[in-house]
Amino acid sequence: MLGLTATPERMDGRSIYEICDYNVPYEISLREAINKGILVPFHYYGIYDDTDYSKLHVVSGKYDEKELNETYIGNVHRHDLIYKNYRKYGSTRALGFCCSRAHAEEMAKEFNARGVKAVAVYSNSDGEFSEDREIAIEKLKKGEIEIIFSVDMFNEGVDIVDLDMVMFLRPTESPIVFLQQLGRGLRKANGKRYLNVLDFIGNYEKSGRVRFFLKDSISSKSVITSQRTEDLPDDCQIDFDLRLIDLFEEMDKKQMKLSELIYSEFLRVKEDLNHRPSRLELFTYMSDEVYQLLLGRSKENIFKDYLEFLHKHNELTLEEEKFYGGIGKEFIKHLENEQMTKVYKMPVLKAFYNDGKVLMEVHEDQLLASWKKFFNTGSNWRDLDPKKTYADYLKITDSAHLKKIFTMPVHFLVNSGKGFFIEVDKGIGLCNELYEIKDNPILAEQMKDVIEYKTMDYYSRRLNLEISN
Structure with a gap:
């Protein structure tokens, strides 16, 4: 599918980027x-x-x-x-x-x-x-x-x-x-x-x-x-x-403090969308000026702990408050703060998310399926090796894919601290403490939002780098 629009940033709550899997082959300012x-x-x-x-x-x-x-x-x-x-x-x-x-x-x-x-x-x-x-x-x-x-x-x-x-x-x-x-x-x-x-x-x-x-x-x-x-x-x-x-x-x-400016921008987007914005929606519709300011101030960056920001401003539901008070909040914060110099962790996290039915363990076949689905989408294959052509990508064997999965994203997730990700036989799992909330729809909803926001942010940064070069 090819999408053409003069207004990619819209005020009707629909993400044009999401419809097209965040692939932007051409953009003109x-x-x-x-x-x-x-x-x-x-x-x-x-x-x-x-x-x-x-x-x-x-x-x-x-x-x-x-x-x-x-x-x-x-x-x-x-x-x-x-x-x-x-x-x-x-x-x-x-x-x-x-x-x-x-x-x-x-x-x-x-x-x-x-x-x-x-x-x-x-x-x-x-x-x-x-x-x-x-x-x-x-x-x-x-x-x-x-x-x-x-x-x-x-x-x-x-x-x-x-x-x-x-x-x-x-x-x-x-x-x-x-x-x-x-x-x-x-x-x-x-x-x-x-x-x-x-x-x-x-x-x-x-x-x-x-x-x-x-x-x-x-x-x-x-x-x-x-x-x-x-x-x-x-x-x-x-x-x-x-x-x-x-x-x-x-x-x-008279400029307001950055924290006040961020909250004001949050309220503006919320008003425009007629609902509380997700991370992805806030990223899509907030002023780039404000977004760049918060990126430069780690303590003010609400995308590093969005649930804390929502809790502070009484934006959480009663069920979300219960989730916020437990280990789920810390796990989501951990995902928000995962380093994303490459996009390799996203298909692994998507395998755990499993279309909303969160899994405690994912093994070789599940990891490989999620990995190939992700990199077969649009031009995502370029992120595996920008020097290779699409024909080269199609020649990569399953064993080569699995080797990269285990030596890079799986390895770094397991060693990323906090102990949320653990090694299992021929795969990777979540720690036992998360078992009691694995079926909580709020966990799935928050995981989905973090994955989509971090993916979008990654591709936005990549696109800006390509344009500047």
């Missing part, structure tokens, strides 16, 4: 796509917005929608700021992202009052200025309207090639959403030279993060603060109002 002429350049303008967010409450990593509505709706000063910059940079077909249905309606009303034909698009639309999505897109293409104000219906899966402007009219708190909204206007069209991006930035909690959102997508710099063209894709521009540079410095001084 936004920077490369613009440089190769596949997408148009963008001119990004960070516009200073003096709206005061300091009294607003953050709930599960996001600002309270009701309070945002009260801040935006009826705010003539902000309406004038947005309209003035819309006129300044010019547009015939624009898309504005709002915080709510009421906000989208308000913006459409205000722009119509100023002589700009605008509609609001959102689910179950029933407002005075609302329009069905497909009808609104068709009207925009024909020039019957000039701007669509939307909430989330245009984040992904919709392309309007003639768009020449996107406006961010709410706090952008997720790098995934930021890139999806930016990407709505980057498609090429006749006569379209670039996309204008107007980002209205105030003193909201994560305002400075936009520099990292831009860095992650288009630059090798550690952070973007100016329009230095050598750091950007061809013909792109980034221009922050000078007052924003001062604001970013002020917000950086």
Whole structure:
């Protein structure tokens, strides 16, 4: 199966990587796509917005929608700021992202009052200025309207090639959403030279993060603060109002502790997914900026003891709390901290996991079956010996596979300390103390999650290394 997507990091809780067994044969960055002429350049303008967010409450990593509505709706000063910059940079077909249905309606009303034909698009639309999505897109293409104000219906899966402007009219708190909204206007069209991006930035909690959102997508710099063209894709521009540079410095001084930042990111992902994220889900959807920070601080790395993190924040169920209080928690922590310079341990652990029916011992036939199933998947065979071809891989005998299994992953698991893995005749086993929990579904669930996260993390690191080389 070949999977093609422009949005591998999604907000609907589905892992595209998992569907394709974490094999990424080709990936092109936004920077490369613009440089190769596949997408148009963008001119990004960070516009200073003096709206005061300091009294607003953050709930599960996001600002309270009701309070945002009260801040935006009826705010003539902000309406004038947005309209003035819309006129300044010019547009015939624009898309504005709002915080709510009421906000989208308000913006459409205000722009119509100023002589700009605008509609609001959102689910179950029933407002005075609302329009069905497909009808609104068709009207925009024909020039019957000039701007669509939307909430989330245009984040992904919709392309309007003639768009020449996107406006961010709410706090952008997720790098995934930021890139999806930016990407709505980057498609090429006749006569379209670039996309204008107007980002209205105030003193909201994560305002400075936009520099990292831009860095992650288009630059090798550690952070973007100016329009230095050598750091950007061809013909792109980034221009922050000078007052924003001062604001970013002020917000950086107030930066929360790393532990608070990690928990805030956890809450954001949990809110987006509508359930407590697994390790794999948190890895997939959390900001790369935060992930890299926690990797550099071993004591703050929640992936080294995720159950402890969940326990600390009262995220465990009663049954999980019982599991946490016993040897199962220590075993899972041991798996989380297993070294992964190579991927060889994963098929051995998968053999123990046994599709959810955890085994106390695995022997040659089970180890070999799991090993071959793992390395026969996608391009995993390359990890056995990158110098060999696929034809060479197919010639490897079962005895050669078994020799590698026992001299490498089995040997290192048995000698990894804690005594959780033990030698058995022609195989490897789990210590007797784990027997009482081997049928506990929480053990199987936690093992599966650790294996999937560590596999994904390994292949992500491998892919990044290949790209950098």
